[in-house]
Amino acid sequence: MPIIDSQVHAYEANTPKRPWATVPNWPPHVTGDEMVAAMDKVGVDGAIFISSFSMYRYDASYAVEVARAHPDRMAIVKPVDPDDPAVADVIAEWKKIPGTVGIRIMLREEEKRSPTDPGFERILRAAVQHDFPVNLLCWGNLDAGMALIDRHPQTRFIIDHLGILQPRVPPAPPQPWADLPKVLDLAKRPNAVIKVSGACTLSREPYPFPDIWDPLARVFDAWGFERCLWGTDWTRAFAVVNYQQAVDPFLQTDRLSASERAMLMGGACAKAYGWSPKKKK
Numbered sequence: 097m098p099i100i101d102s103q104v105h106a107y108e109a110n111t112p113k114r115p116w117a118t119v120p121n122w123p124p125h126v127t128g129d130e131m132v133a134a135m136d137k138v139g140v141d142g143a144i145f146i147s148s149f150s151m152y153r154y155d156a157s158y159a160v161e162v163a164r165a166h167p168d169r170m171a172i173v174k175p176v177d178p179d180d181p182a183v184a185d186v187i188a189e190w191k192k193i194p195g196t197v198g199i200r201i202m203l204r205e206e207e208k209r210s211p212t213d214p215g216f217e218r219i220l221r222a223a224v225q226h227d228f229p230v231n232l233l234c235w236g237n238l239d240a241g242m243a244l245i246d247r248h249p250q251t252r253f254i255i256d257h258l259g260i261l262q263p264r265v266p267p268a269p270p271q272p273w274a275d276l277p278k279v280l281d282l283a284k285r286p287n288a289v290i291k292v293s294g295a296c297t298l299s300r301e302p303y304p305f306p307d308i309w310d311p312l313a314r315v316f317d318a319w320g321f322e323r324c325l326w327g328t329d330w331t332r333a334f335a336v337v338n339y340q341q342a343v344d345p346f347l348q349t350d351r352l353s354a355s356e357r358a359m360l361m362g363g364a365c366a367k368a369y370g371w372s373p374k375k376k377k
Contacts, residue, residue: 099140102144102254102365103257103327103329105122106158107151120332131162138340139343142171144170144365145159145173146200146231154176171371172193178215190228197228197369197371198231203240233257235258235261236261245287252368254291260276264332268300289325292312293326294327296328297329297337304348321359326362346361
């Protein structure tokens with residue numbers, strides 16, 4: 097089974113050609129080529145490249161360039177704008193681009209947006225029409241996320257980052273898993289799967305982060321491995337863990353059987369997105 101990272105962010109340096117909307121605490125650049133090199137170094141076969149909202153907002157043109165350059169290694173997901181009255185047309189055009197496997201929406205508390213927002217209605221209808229899963233960032237706002245999912249039982253949702261707010265700098269908060277009961281309740285929604293992405297950033301212990309495994313075991317029990325998509329959320333996690341530190345704990349732990357590891361680190365992601373990388377010859 098190939099190893100697929102369910103969430104990475106690649107990007108160019110901040111230049112007038114393609115300026116960043118904000119400047120996060122990430123490296124000056126992690127290009128598509130550099131991301132693939134990092135994957136090669138640790139044995140990751142493919143990745144779902146989520147166009148960075150913090151840098152590029154709704155412009156996914158760089159992701160398209162990377163997918164064109166690395167079609168066997170990268171599939172791409174684009175954030176879409178609920179305030180765009182033509183968002184359904186944007187999604188229809190996105191579907192035509194080689195390598196596209198989904199779209200993304202934000203339902204964080206800071207967006208001040210209701211689950212009944214008409215923009216979400218437009219997006220989620222279009223997602224069903226074009227058979228796109230919808231990546232949903234609702235960390236710190238799980239009640240609203242559950243309400244949105246319940247309103248759209250025909251839409252396939254992929255919950256970002258365990259649904260749990262994760263730190264951009266160490267240390268992890270005192271109670272990093274406080275929202276875990278809501279995450280377990282969310283598992284009752286059959287139209288949702290969950291990314292086990294960025295989990296290492298929730299550890300309050302040093303590498304290899306042994307304290308993540310008891311709460312993750314509860315996630316696996318509630319969701320089933322076939323609905324759990326491992327990922328690193330690199331480079332958002334850059335200031336907390338490096339890429340190898342986000343990969344190796346899952347490859348080396350004795351808390352996963354071989355079949356569980358294969359499903360968690362590739363099989364579930366391939367099923368959710370309908371995409372797998374092509375093996376290097």
